[in-house]
Amino acid sequence: MQRQHTLIFIILFIFFKMKSILKVSLITLIVIIGFSSCKKDRKIDVNTEDPSIDKPDNQEKFGTVSIVFSSKAGNSDLELDSVKYTNAHGDSLTISKFKYYLSNFKLIKDDGTVYKQEESYHLINRSNGKTYTVELENVPVGTYNSLNYLLGVDSARNTSGAQTGALDPALNMFWSWNQGYIFLLFEGTSPASQSFNQALSFHIGGFTLPYNCIRSISPSFGSQNVLVTEGHNSTIFVNTDVLKMFESPHLIKFSQVSESLGGAIGSSISDNAANMFSIASIQN
Amino acid sequence: MTLRRIFSFLFLLNILSCKTDSEILPSISKEDIQIKWPDYFPQPEYNFENNSLTKEGFYLGKKLFYDPILSKDSTISCGSCHQSFVAFAHADHKLSHGINNLQGIRNAPGLYNLIWQKSFFWDGGARHIELQPIAPIINPVEMGETIDHVVYKLRRNNAYKSLFNKAFMSDSITSQLLLKALAQFMGALISTNSKYDRYIQNPKMNPFTDDEKDGLALFENKCSSCHPAPLFTDGFFRNNGLDSTFIDSGRYRITNLPSDWGKFKVPSLRNVEVTYPYMHNGRFETLEQVLEHYNNGVLQSVTLDPLLRNGIALNNTEKRKIITFLKTLTDRDFIQDKRFSE
Numbered sequence: 001m002q003r004q005h006t007l008i009f010i011i012l013f014i015f016f017k018m019k020s021i022l023k024v025s026l027i028t029l030i031v032i033i034g035f036s037s038c039k040k041d042r043k044i045d046v047n048t049e050d051p052s053i054d055k056p057d058n059q060e061k062f063g064t065v066s067i068v069f070s071s072k073a074g075n076s077d078l079e080l081d082s083v084k085y086t087n088a089h090g091d092s093l094t095i096s097k098f099k100y101y102l103s104n105f106k107l108i109k110d111d112g113t114v115y116k117q118e119e120s121y122h123l124i125n126r127s128n129g130k131t132y133t134v135e136l137e138n139v140p141v142g143t144y145n146s147l148n149y150l151l152g153v154d155s156a157r158n159t160s161g162a163q164t165g166a167l168d169p170a171l172n173m174f175w176s177w178n179q180g181y182i183f184l185l186f187e188g189t190s191p192a193s194q195s196f197n198q199a200l201s202f203h204i205g206g207f208t209l210p211y212n213c214i215r216s217i218s219p220s221f222g223s224q225n226v227l228v229t230e231g232h233n234s235t236i237f238v239n240t241d242v243l244k245m246f247e248s249p250h251l252i253k254f255s256q257v258s259e260s261l262g263g264a265i266g267s268s269i270s271d272n273a274a275n276m277f278s279i280a281s282i283q284n
Numbered sequence: 285m286t287l288r289r290i291f292s293f294l295f296l297l298n299i300l301s302c303k304t305d306s307e308i309l310p311s312i313s314k315e316d317i318q319i320k321w322p323d324y325f326p327q328p329e330y331n332f333e334n335n336s337l338t339k340e341g342f343y344l345g346k347k348l349f350y351d352p353i354l355s356k357d358s359t360i361s362c363g364s365c366h367q368s369f370v371a372f373a374h375a376d377h378k379l380s381h382g383i384n385n386l387q388g389i390r391n392a393p394g395l396y397n398l399i400w401q402k403s404f405f406w407d408g409g410a411r412h413i414e415l416q417p418i419a420p421i422i423n424p425v426e427m428g429e430t431i432d433h434v435v436y437k438l439r440r441n442n443a444y445k446s447l448f449n450k451a452f453m454s455d456s457i458t459s460q461l462l463l464k465a466l467a468q469f470m471g472a473l474i475s476t477n478s479k480y481d482r483y484i485q486n487p488k489m490n491p492f493t494d495d496e497k498d499g500l501a502l503f504e505n506k507c508s509s510c511h512p513a514p515l516f517t518d519g520f521f522r523n524n525g526l527d528s529t530f531i532d533s534g535r536y537r538i539t540n541l542p543s544d545w546g547k548f549k550v551p552s553l554r555n556v557e558v559t560y561p562y563m564h565n566g567r568f569e570t571l572e573q574v575l576e577h578y579n580n581g582v583l584q585s586v587t588l589d590p591l592l593r594n595g596i597a598l599n600n601t602e603k604r605k606i607i608t609f610l611k612t613l614t615d616r617d618f619i620q621d622k623r624f625s626e
C-alpha cells in the first residue's frame with residue numbers, strides 16, 4: 001500500500017505537466033492500477049493456500065512414509081464378536097469394540113534429527129476396518145531407525161477447547177463428566193467376568209497424575225531401518241495385539257477386574273497396552 | 285468538474301475500494317457485546333483465543349443456549365436450568381431437572397464470570413469453557429442427547445445453517461462450532477456491576493451503609509480465605525463439613541484421590557442473594573441457614589477443610605450484617621440484561 005501511494009504521488013507530479021488527452025489515459029491507468037493492487041492486498045490477507053507457505057525448504061528432498069496398523073488378537077486378525085479368544089491368564093473372551101487414539105507421530109533419524117507429523121491425531125477403530133494407515137508426508141530423505149508416538153491424546157489437547165477431525169467429541173471417545181479423551185476403549189464379554197451380563201468394559205483415559213494413562217510408544221525396528229528417498233514411499237507395518245492389554249506387566253484376571261474407567265486399573269492397563277505394538281515388517 | 289477534481293475523486297475511490305475489500309474479511313463486530321471488567325479483576329483464563337467474540341457468534345450461542353433442540357425430546361434447553369433472572373442458576377430447584385422428569389444429582393450453579401474459571405461443575409470435571417456443554421447435552425438425566433445427533437439436527441435446520449455461516453464463515457455445522465458459539469454466549473456473561481463494585485470504584489459516590497461496612501469487615505475476617513474478592517471464590521475444592529460420610533464423593537470422582545473425598549468447588553458469592561438454594565445438592569434454602577451451618581453445623585470428617593475444624597463462630601448480629609453485605613454482591617444490571625435473557 002505504501003509503495004502504491006508513493007507511486008500515485010509521482011504520477012500526480014507528472015500529471016500536471018501533461019496535456020489533456022494524456023491525462024485521460026493516465027486516469028484510466030490509475031484506476032486499473034488502483035483496483036488491481038487492492039485485489040493483490042486482499043489475496044494476501046485471505047489466501048492461506050499459498051503453495052509457497054506450506055512447501056518445505058527447496059533445498060531439502062522429501063519422501064513419504066505410510067504406517068499401517070493391523071488389529072490382531074495373538075497372531076490372528078482380530079475379529080469382532082464372532083471369535084472366542086483366550087487371554088494370558090486363560091480366561092475366554094469375545095471382543096465387540098476395540099478403538100484407540102494414537103497421536104504425535106515422530107520418525108527419528110540415526111543422527112537424532114526428528115520428523116514430526118503436524119496435527120497428528122488418529123482414531124483407530126476396528127469397527128471401521130482391519131487396518132488403519134497413518135500417512136507421513138514431506139519426510140526429509142535419510143535413514144530413520146526409530147518411530148515414536150503416543151497411545152492417547154497429549155494432555156494439552158485434552159484441555160485446549162473444542163476440537164474437530166479425529167478429536168471431534170461427536171466420535172464418542174470423549175468423557176463428558178471427567179472431561180478428556182478416552183484413549184483406549186475395549187468392550188466384550190467373558191464367562192469369568194463378575195459384571196452384569198458377563199461384560200468386559202475397559203474405557204481407559206485420564207492425563208493427570210497419579211493416573212496418567214498416556215503412554216509413549218517406540219516399537220523396536222530391530223536391525224531394520226526406514227530409508228526415505230526422494231519422491232518414494234516407505235511402509236511400516238505394525239501389528240496391534242489386543243490381547244496384550246491383559247498380559248504384562250500386570251496380568252489381568254477377568255474374575256477380579258472386568259471394567260475400568262481410568263484410575264489405578266486404567267493406568268495398569270495402559271502399561272500393558274504400551275506392549276500391544278510390534279513392527280511386522282518395513283518395506284523401503 | 286476539473287480534471288484535478290476527477291483525479292482527487294479517483295484517488296479517494298482507490299483508497300475506499302481497498303478499505304471495502306478489507307472489510308470483507310472476518311472481523312470482530314463487537315458493538316453491543318463488549319467484554320470488559322474493572323481493573324481489580326485478574327486476567328481471565330479464557331481469552332476467546334481461536335474463537336473471536338463476534339456479535340453473530342454471541343447471538344448464535346444465545347439461540348442455542350435457549351433452544352431445546354439440544355435435548356433428545358426437545359423439551360430441555362440450557363436455559364431451562366440456568367435462568368437469567370437468577371444469575372443463570374435454577375430458581376428454587378435443589379437439583380437439576382432433565383428430560384422425562386429425570387433428576388440430576390447436583391444443584392445447577394449460576395453462570396457468570398465463567399472466563400475466570402479454571403474448571404467447571406461442582407467437582408471440576410470440565411476443564412475448558414468450550415467443552416463444558418458436552419456434559420449436560422449427553423447426560424441421560426439432563427438433555428440425554430448425543431453430540432452427533434445434535435449436529436445432525438442443526439444441519440437440517442435452515443435457520444441454523446445461515447446463522448452458523450454468518451458467525452463462522454463456514455458452510456458446515458460441526459460440534460466444534462456449536463461449542464464455540466455456546467462459549468461466546470456464556471463467556472460474555474460478565475457480572476461486575478454490583479453495589480459492591482460501585483463502592484470499590486468510588487466509595488464517596490456509592491457509599492455503603494454502616495451495616496454493609498460492618499458486614500464487609502466481618503466477611504473479610506471470616507469468609508474471604510475461601511471466597512476472596514474480586515471473584516469471591518478461590519476456585520479450589522474443599523469439604524465444608526456438610527456430611528461426615530459422602531453419598532456424593534465430589535472431587536474424588538475426578539481425581540480418584542482419597543484426600544478429595546467429599547470436596548466440592550468453592551462457589552463464587554457474586555449474586556448469591558438470588559442463586560438459592562445453596563450447596564452442591566441445594567440443601568439450604570436461605571443464607572441464614574448457610575451461615576448457621578458454618579456457625580454450628582459443621583460435621584467432622586477426614587477431609588474436612590482445616591479452616592473449618594472449629595466452624596466459624598457467628599452471633600446473630602454478625603450473621604445479619606454479613607448477609608447485608610452479601611446482598612451488595614447482587615448485580616441487577618446483569619440479571620436484567622436483555623442481551624442475555626431469553
